[in-house]
Amino acid sequence: MRDHIGNRAVVLGGSMAGTLAARVLSEFYQEVLVVDRDTVLGVRTPRKGAPHTRHAHGLHARGHLILEELFPDFTEELVAAGAPVGDLGEMRWYFNARRMQKVHTGLVSVTPTRPVLEYHVRERVAAIPNVTYLQRHDILGLMSTQDGSRVIGARVRSRDAIGIEQELIADVVVDATGRGSRTPVWLQELGYERPVEEKVKIGLAYTTRFYKRPAGVFEDTWSINPVASPQHPRGAFFGLSTKDTCILSLTGILGDHPPIDPEGFVEFARSLPVPDVYEGIKDAEPIDDPTSFGFPASVRRRYERLKRFPNGLLVLGDAVCSFNPVYGQGMSVAALEAMALREHLRKGAPVDPAAFLRDVGKAVDNPWEVAAGGDLAFPGVEGKRPLKVSIGNAYMGRYQYAVSKDAELANGYMRVAGLMDPPTALMRPSVMLRVLRHNWRKPAAEDTAAGTSQQPGNGPDVQLPKAV
Numbered sequence: 001m002r003d004h005i006g007n008r009a010v011v012l013g014g015s016m017a018g019t020l021a022a023r024v025l026s027e028f029y030q031e032v033l034v035v036d037r038d039t040v041l042g043v044r045t046p047r048k049g050a051p052h053t054r055h056a057h058g059l060h061a062r063g064h065l066i067l068e069e070l071f072p073d074f075t076e077e078l079v080a081a082g083a084p085v086g087d088l089g090e091m092r093w094y095f096n097a098r099r100m101q102k103v104h105t106g107l108v109s110v111t112p113t114r115p116v117l118e119y120h121v122r123e124r125v126a127a128i129p130n131v132t133y134l135q136r137h138d139i140l141g142l143m144s145t146q147d148g149s150r151v152i153g154a155r156v157r158s159r160d161a162i163g164i165e166q167e168l169i170a171d172v173v174v175d176a177t178g179r180g181s182r183t184p185v186w187l188q189e190l191g192y193e194r195p196v197e198e199k200v201k202i203g204l205a206y207t208t209r210f211y212k213r214p215a216g217v218f219e220d221t222w223s224i225n226p227v228a229s230p231q232h233p234r235g236a237f238f239g240l241s242t243k244d245t246c247i248l249s250l251t252g253i254l255g256d257h258p259p260i261d262p263e264g265f266v267e268f269a270r271s272l273p274v275p276d277v278y279e280g281i282k283d284a285e286p287i288d289d290p291t292s293f294g295f296p297a298s299v300r301r302r303y304e305r306l307k308r309f310p311n312g313l314l315v316l317g318d319a320v321c322s323f324n325p326v327y328g329q330g331m332s333v334a335a336l337e338a339m340a341l342r343e344h345l346r347k348g349a350p351v352d353p354a355a356f357l358r359d360v361g362k363a364v365d366n367p368w369e370v371a372a373g374g375d376l377a378f379p380g381v382e383g384k385r386p387l388k389v390s391i392g393n394a395y396m397g398r399y400q401y402a403v404s405k406d407a408e409l410a411n412g413y414m415r416v417a418g419l420m421d422p423p424t425a426l427m428r429p430s431v432m433l434r435v436l437r438h439n440w441r442k443p444a445a446e447d448t449a450a451g452t453s454q455q456p457g458n459g460p461d462v463q464l465p466k467a468v
C-alpha cells in the first residue's frame with residue numbers, strides 16, 4: 001500500500017461519477033466516504049435521486065474498457081448476471097431510415113439496465129475496505145476555512161425522522177451530484193465567480209416501457225436503434241435488457257414528446273421511419289406503463305476557465321457537463337474523468353483543482369463537440385452555427401449515408417461514437433474521399449429503406465449513435 005495523500009475524501013453523490021471517483025480515491029486516501037440522498041447499496045432498480053436511470057442507457061466502448069480496467073473481469077461478471085453483450089457494430093443501427101452495414105468492430109457493448117450496471121459497479125466499490133457509503137443523507141453545503149480559500153468538508157443531514165446534521169471533515173471534497181449540482185452557488189457564497197454555463201436547448205423527452213422479449217425480434221441482433229436525425233427527429237433505442245425482457249425508449253425533441261398513454265406510445269413507435277420497432281412491440285406483452293423523462297438542454301459548466309477555485313474541492317460527471325443523452329456519452333465521460341483524477345493523484349500530492357478541471361475540460365471537449373454540434377443540425381435548435389459546425393454537419397449527413405454501403409466507414413463511425421477515436425478521425429483525407437465516392441452514387445430521394453421523403457445530401461445530420 002502506497003503512502004496516503006490524506007485521511008479522508010468525501011464524495012458528494014453516489015451515482016456513476018461518484019462511485020467511479022470513490023474507486024480511484026480509495027487508492028490514495030485512508031478513508032473515502034460517499035454521500036447520497038438515496039439508499040443506493042443493493043439497489044438494482046431506478047431510484048428517486050436518479051430518475052433518468054429508468055431509461056435506455058448504453059455504455060460506450062471507452063467507458064467499458066475503463067470499467068474493465070478498474071474492475072477486473074467486470075464484463076464476465078455482468079454476462080454471468082444475464083446482461084446482454086455483443087459487438088457495437090452488430091447492433092442494428094439506422095440513420096435517416098437507412099441501415100448501417102453490420103460490422104465487427106471488436107468494441108464490446110454490455111447492456112444491462114442502467115440500475116443493474118450501476119449496482120455491479122457500486123458493489124465492487126462498496127467492497128473496498130476503506131470505502132463507506134453514507135446513504136439517505138442530504139448534502140446541505142460545504143465547509144471552508146474562514147477566508148474561503150480551502151474547502152474542508154461538507155455538511156449533511158440524515159433523512160430519517162430525527163434529521164441529525166453532521167459535519168464531515170475532509171482533505172478533499174468531490175462534487176458528483178449530477179446536473180443539479182450546487183457548486184456554482186457554493187462558489188459564489190465563498191466569494192468566487194460562478195462558471196460560465198453553455199446550454200443547447202434541445203427540448204428532448206424519453207418515454208420508456210419494458211416488455212417481455214417478443215418472439216422472433218432479437219434473433220440476429222440484441223438492439224435496434226433508429227437514430228433521430230433532422231429529417232426524422234423521432235428516434236428509438238430498442239434492446240434486450242435481460243435474456244427475457246427488452247426496453248424501448250422512444251425519443252422526441254423540441255416538444256414533440258413520446259406520449260405516456262399506451263396507445264399514444266405505440267402510435268409514436270409506428271411513426272418512426274423504419275418499421276422494426278413497431279413490428280417488434282405491437283404484439284409484445286408490456287411489463288409496466290410508459291414513463292417519461294424530460295431533458296430540456298445540454299449544459300456545460302466551464303470550470304476550466306475560472307481564474308480562482310478553492311483548494312480541496314473537485315467537480316466531475318454531470319455536475320460539469322450533462323450531454324444530450326441520445327449520444328450515450330455521460331457515463332463514459334465520467335469514467336474518463338475518474339481516470340484523469342487517478343493520474344493527478346498518482347503525482348503523490350493533493351490534486352491541484354485548476355489543473356484537474358482543465359483535464360476534465362479536455363475530456364469533455366470532443367463529446368461536447370459531437371453532441372452540441374450535432375444538435376445544431378436540427379433547424380429548430382437555437383444557437384450560433386459557425387462554419388465549422390455547418391460544414392461538419394453537412395459532411396456527417398453524407399458520412400451517415402455512406403455507412404449504409406461501406407463496412408469500413410461504419411467501423412470508423414462506431415469507433416468515434418464509442419469515444420475510442422476523436423471526431424477528426426472521420427475527417428482524414430482518405431476517409432473523406434471514400435465518403436464522397438459513395439455520395440456520387442447516392443440514389444434518388446425516395447429510395448430510402450422506408451420509402452421516406454429524405455432528399456439526397458439534403459443538409460446536415462450529425463447524430464452519432466449511442467449503444468443500447
Ligand SMILES: Cc1cc2nc3c(=O)[nH]c(=O)nc-3n(C[C@H](O)[C@H](O)[C@H](O)COP(=O)(O)OP(=O)(O)OC[C@H]3O[C@@H](n4cnc5c(N)ncnc54)[C@H](O)[C@@H]3O)c2cc1C
Binds near residue numbers: 179293331467
Ligand atoms: C434519459 C437519459 C439517458 C441517458 N443515457 C445514457 C447512455 O445511454 N449512456 C451514457 O453513458 N449516459 C447516459 N446518460 C447520462 C448518464 O445518466 C449520466 O452521465 C450519469 O448518470 C453520470 O451522472 P452523475 O453520476 O454525474 O450524476 P447522477 O447520475 O445525476 O447522480 C447524482 C447523484 O447525486 C445524488 N445527489 C444529488 N444531489 C444530492 C443532494 N443534495 N444530497 C444527496 N445526494 C444528492 C443523487 O441521488 C444521485 O445519486 C443518460 C442520461 C439521461 C437523462
